[in-house]
Amino acid sequence: xxxxxxxxxxxxxxxxxxxxxxxxxxxxxxxxxxxxxxxxxxxxxxxxxxxxxxxxxxxxxxxxxxxxxxxxxxxxxxxxxxxxxxxxxxxxx
Amino acid sequence: xxxxxxxxxxxxxxxxxxxxxxxxxxxxxxxxxxxxxxxxxxxxxxxxxxxxxxxxxxxxxxxxxxxxxxxxxxxxxxxxxxxxxxxxxxxxxxxxxxxxxxxxxxxxxxxxxxxxxxxxxxxxxxxxxxxxxxxxxxxxxxxxxxxxxxxxxxxxxxxxxxxxxxxxxxxxxxxxxxxxxxxxxxxxxxxxxxxxxxxxxxxxxxxxxxxxxxxxxxxxxxxxxxxxxxxxxxxxxxxxxxxxxxxxxxxxxxxxxxxxxxxxxxxxxxxxxxxxxxxxxxxxxxxxxxxxxxxxxxxxxxxxxxxxxxxxxxxxxxxxxxxxxxxxxxxxxxxxxxxxxxxxxxxxxxxxxxxxxxxxxxxxxxxxxxxxxxxxxxxxxxxxxxxxxxxxxxxxxxxxxxxxxxxxxxxxxxxxxxxxxxxxxxxxxxxxxxxxxxxxxxxxxxxxxxxxxxxxxxxxxxxxxxxxxxxxxxxxxxxxxxxxxxxxxxxxxxxxxxxxxxxxxxxxxxxxxxxxxxxxxxxxxxxxxxxxxxxxxxxxxxxxxxxxxxxxxxxxxxxxxxxxxxxxxxxxxxxxxxxxxxxxxxxxxxxxxxxxxxxxxxxxxxxxxxxxxxxxxxxxxxxxxxxxxxxxxxxxxxxxxxxxxxxxxxxxxxxxxxxxxxxxxxxxxxxxxxxxxxxxxxxxxxxxxxxxxxxxxxxxxxxxxxxxxxxxxxxxxxxxxxxxxxxxxxxx
Numbered sequence: 001x002x003x004x005x006x007x008x009x010x011x012x013x014x015x016x017x018x019x020x021x022x023x024x025x026x027x028x029x030x031x032x033x034x035x036x037x038x039x040x041x042x043x044x045x046x047x048x049x050x051x052x053x054x055x056x057x058x059x060x061x062x063x064x065x066x067x068x069x070x071x072x073x074x075x076x077x078x079x080x081x082x083x084x085x086x087x088x089x090x091x092x093x
Numbered sequence: 094x095x096x097x098x099x100x101x102x103x104x105x106x107x108x109x110x111x112x113x114x115x116x117x118x119x120x121x122x123x124x125x126x127x128x129x130x131x132x133x134x135x136x137x138x139x140x141x142x143x144x145x146x147x148x149x150x151x152x153x154x155x156x157x158x159x160x161x162x163x164x165x166x167x168x169x170x171x172x173x174x175x176x177x178x179x180x181x182x183x184x185x186x187x188x189x190x191x192x193x194x195x196x197x198x199x200x201x202x203x204x205x206x207x208x209x210x211x212x213x214x215x216x217x218x219x220x221x222x223x224x225x226x227x228x229x230x231x232x233x234x235x236x237x238x239x240x241x242x243x244x245x246x247x248x249x250x251x252x253x254x255x256x257x258x259x260x261x262x263x264x265x266x267x268x269x270x271x272x273x274x275x276x277x278x279x280x281x282x283x284x285x286x287x288x289x290x291x292x293x294x295x296x297x298x299x300x301x302x303x304x305x306x307x308x309x310x311x312x313x314x315x316x317x318x319x320x321x322x323x324x325x326x327x328x329x330x331x332x333x334x335x336x337x338x339x340x341x342x343x344x345x346x347x348x349x350x351x352x353x354x355x356x357x358x359x360x361x362x363x364x365x366x367x368x369x370x371x372x373x374x375x376x377x378x379x380x381x382x383x384x385x386x387x388x389x390x391x392x393x394x395x396x397x398x399x400x401x402x403x404x405x406x407x408x409x410x411x412x413x414x415x416x417x418x419x420x421x422x423x424x425x426x427x428x429x430x431x432x433x434x435x436x437x438x439x440x441x442x443x444x445x446x447x448x449x450x451x452x453x454x455x456x457x458x459x460x461x462x463x464x465x466x467x468x469x470x471x472x473x474x475x476x477x478x479x480x481x482x483x484x485x486x487x488x489x490x491x492x493x494x495x496x497x498x499x500x501x502x503x504x505x506x507x508x509x510x511x512x513x514x515x516x517x518x519x520x521x522x523x524x525x526x527x528x529x530x531x532x533x534x535x536x537x538x539x540x541x542x543x544x545x546x547x548x549x550x551x552x553x554x555x556x557x558x559x560x561x562x563x564x565x566x567x568x569x570x571x572x573x574x575x576x577x578x579x580x581x582x583x584x585x586x587x588x589x590x591x592x593x594x595x596x597x598x599x600x601x602x603x604x605x606x607x608x609x610x611x612x613x614x615x616x617x618x619x620x621x622x623x624x625x626x627x628x629x630x631x632x633x634x635x636x637x638x639x640x641x642x643x644x645x646x647x648x649x650x651x652x653x654x655x656x657x658x659x660x661x662x663x664x665x666x667x668x669x670x671x672x673x674x675x676x677x678x679x680x681x682x683x684x685x686x687x688x689x690x691x692x693x694x695x696x697x698x699x700x701x702x703x704x705x706x707x708x709x710x711x712x713x714x715x716x717x718x719x720x721x722x723x724x725x726x727x728x729x730x731x732x733x734x735x736x737x738x739x740x741x742x743x744x745x746x747x748x749x750x751x752x753x754x755x756x757x758x759x760x761x762x763x764x765x766x767x768x769x770x771x772x773x774x775x776x777x778x779x780x781x782x783x784x785x786x787x788x789x790x791x792x793x794x795x796x797x798x799x800x801x802x803x804x805x806x807x808x809x810x811x812x813x814x815x816x817x818x819x820x821x822x823x824x825x
Contacts, residue, residue: 024462025494031465031540032496039529042536043511
C-alpha cells in the first residue's frame with residue numbers, strides 16, 4: 001500500500017481496517033447473492049421434476065381430451081391454427 | 094506371461110458361420126496361450142471337421158445331453174484357461190483385438206467375474222434388429238466406454254436393482270468371458286434357457302463385478318419370418334420369467350405405448366442413416382409389425398406357466414414344452430420386500446459410522462467483519478418455539494450485517510414444498526428473515542460457519558464441505574428427550590463429534606463442558622416484550638391459574654403440574670385453571686378450561702389476566718416462563734440446577750417447587766395468598782426478562798461465532814472422545 005501524504009500511521013491503519021471491513025461485507029453480500037441464486041435454481045429443478053411427474057401420470061394423460069376441448073372452446077381460431085400447424089408439420093415429416 | 098485363455102463354443106450344425114468364426118479367433122492378438130475348445134452335440138453338417146481343421150479341441154456329447162447351462166459347465170471343466178471366452182457358433186469377432194478387450198476387463202478389478210461385449214447386426218439384418226442391438230448395448234457406458242457393474246447393497250442401490258435388474262444382471266454368453274475362480278464359486282445352472290442371464294444375476298448378487306467392454310464386439314444377429322420371431326421371443330421371455338421372474342405387463346395401453354416407443358427409436362435410427370419419405374414409412378410399418386409381435390411374444394412368454402405343455406411346445410422355436418422356474422436362493426429380486434424401506438429415516442445415522450472427525454476447512458486466517466452462516470434446521474410446525482428462537486437469531490445476525498442461509502434437513506421426507514415456499518412461511522409465521530431457504534442439503538456449498546440446530550442435523554453437517562467452523566446450537570439436552578433407546582444414544586453421539594457449542598442458557602453450557610469436555614458458550618433467551626406487556630395486580634382474576642400443559646413434550650412434566658393442581662383444588666375453593674399449549678386433550682383430576690394451542694397475542698392476554706402461572710422444566714428452562722414473567726404473571730417452576738442457574742433462588746423471580754404435587758400446590762397457594770409478595774416478585778421478574786432481550790441474545794451468539802472463527806482449531810484428527818482438557822470458556 002502506498003503511503004499517503006499527511007496521513008499518520010494510525011489514520012492509515014484505520015482506513016485499511018475500514019477497507020478490509022467493507023471487503024468482508026462485500027464478500028458476505030456476494031455469498032448471499034450466490035446462495036439466493038442457488039436456492040432459486042434448486043427450486044426450479046424441483047418444480048421441473050414435480051411437473052414431469054404430473055405430466056407423466058395416467059390422470060394427466062387421461063385429461064388430455066378435456067384440456068384440448070377447453071382450449072378449443074376458449075379460443076377456437078387459435079385452436080384451429082394450432083391444429084393446422086401441427087398437421088402441416090406432420091405432413092412435412 | 095499370464096495364464097492361458099480358452100475360447101469355448103458349443104456347436105450343433107453351425108457350419109454356416111463356423112469357419113469364419115474360428116478363423117477370426119485364430120487371428121486374435123493376445124499375449125498368452127490360446128486354446129479353442131468345441132463341444133459338439135451331434136452335428137451332421139461338417140461342423141466337426143471345420144473345427145478340427147482350425148486346430149480346435151473337439152469334445153463330443155450326445156444331443157440328449159445338451160443343455161445351455163450344463164454344456165457350458167462342461168466346457169469350463171475341459172478348458173485349460175484361467176479365463177474362458179464363450180462365443181455362439183454364429184458370433185464372429187469383429188477384429189483381432191476382441192479377445193484382448195475381453196481379457197482387459199478382468200484387469201480392471203480383482204472382483205471381476207465376467208466381461209461381455211456388444212453384438213453388431215450382420216450385414217443385411219433388418220433395421221429393427223440393428224437398431225435394437227445399438228440401443229441395447231448403449232445401456233452400458235453409452236456403448237462407447239468401458240462400464241463396470243456391481244450391486245450397490247445400500248437401500249437405494251437395492252431399490253434401483255429391483256426396479257431395473259437387467260441393467261446389472263444382463264450377461265450374454267454369445268460373447269463373454271468368465272473368470273475360472275468366480276465360476277468355481279458360481280457355476281452355470283442346469284436351466285433350459287437364459288442360463289447366461291441367471292449366471293449374471295447370481296454373480297452380481299454374490300458380490301462379483303461384471304464389465305462391459307465396447308471393443309469386444311462380435312457380429313451376431315438372427316432374422317426370422319414373422320411367426321418364428323414370435324416363437325423366438327416366446328422362448329426368450331419364457332426364459333426371463335424362469336430365471337429373473339420378469340413379467341411383461343398385460344395392458345393394451347402399455348403394449349401400444351411400447352410399440353410406439355420402439356417405432357420412434359427405429360425412426361430415429363433410420364433417419365440418422367438417411368432413410369426418408371416412402372422408404373421410411375415402409376420401414377416403419379415393418380417395425381410396427383415386428384414390435385407388435387415382440388410385445389405379444391413377451392406377454393405370452395412371461396405367462397408360459399399358464400399354458401398347457403403342448404401349447405408351449407407349439408409356441409416355442411426350440412420346441413421346448415417345459416416351464417421350469419429357477420429360484421436363486423435368498424435373491425434380492427425374490428425376497429419379500431413389502432416392508433423394505435429404501436428411504437429409511439435413520440439411514441443418515443447409519444452412514445455416519447464409523448466415527449470420523451468433523452470435516453473443517455479453516456483456510457488462512459479470516460479478517461474480522463461480516464460472516465456467512467449456514468443453518469441446518471429440522472422440519473418445523475407453525476408455533477414451534479425452538480424454531481422461533483433459531484429464526485430470531487438468524488435475523489439478529491442479519492441485522493448485524495452477517496449473511497445467513499437456511500437448509501432444511503428432512504430425513505423422513507415430510508416436506509414437499511420448495512425453499513421459496515418454506516421461506517415465505519418463516520417470514521409470515523416466525524420472523525421476517527432475509528436468508529434464502531434450501532429444501533434440502535443437496536448442493537450445500539459451505540459458509541464461514543455452519544450451525545447444527547438439532548441433534549439429527551449434526552450428523553450430516555459433520556461431513557459437509559466448505560466450512561471454516563461448525564457449531565452445535567444446543568437448545569436443550571436432547572438425549573434426555575428419549576427413554577433409553579437408539580435415539581437417546583444417537584443424540585448423545587453428537588456430543589462426541591467435536592462441535593463447538595452455543596447453548597441456550599448457562600446450565601446447558603456447564604453440562605456440555607463438564608460432562609462432555611466441549612467448548613461451550615451460551616446465550617440468554619430473549620422475550621418479545623412488545624407482545625408480552627406487563628400487567629399489574631388490578632387486571633388479574635383472583636384464583637385463576639394458567640398452566641403450560643404441552644403434553645407432547647414430556648420434559649414439561651404436565652402430569653406433575655396437574656397432580657399439584659389436583660391437590661390445590663382439594664385444599665381450597667375458588668381455584669380455576671386454564672391449561673394451554675397442547676394439540677391433544679388433557680387429562681387431569683380438576684375442572685378446567687383447555688385452551689389448546691393459542692397465538693402469542695391470546696397467550697399474552699391470558700398471562701395478564703391470570704394470578705399464577707405454572708411452567709415446569711425437567712431439563713432446560715422454558716421460554717414460556719419468561720413470557721409469563723414479562724406479562725407480570727408470578728411463575729411457579731421446579732427447583733433444580735437447570736432452573737436455579739438462570740432464575741436464582743426461590744422467590745427471586747419465580748417460586749420454585751420440589752417435584753411433588755404437595756410442593757407445587759404449596760407454591761401456588763403461597764402466591765395466591767400473598768399477593769403483595771407475588772407482585773413484588775413479578776416486578777423483579779419483569780426486570781429480569783427486560784435485561785434478556787433478543788438483541789442481547791444476538792450479541793452473545795455473534796460474539797461466540799466470531800470468537801470461534803478467530804481461534805481456528807486446526808486439525809481434528811483423532812479428537813473424537815470427550816476431553817476434559819479442552820478449554821472451557823466460562824463467559825456467555
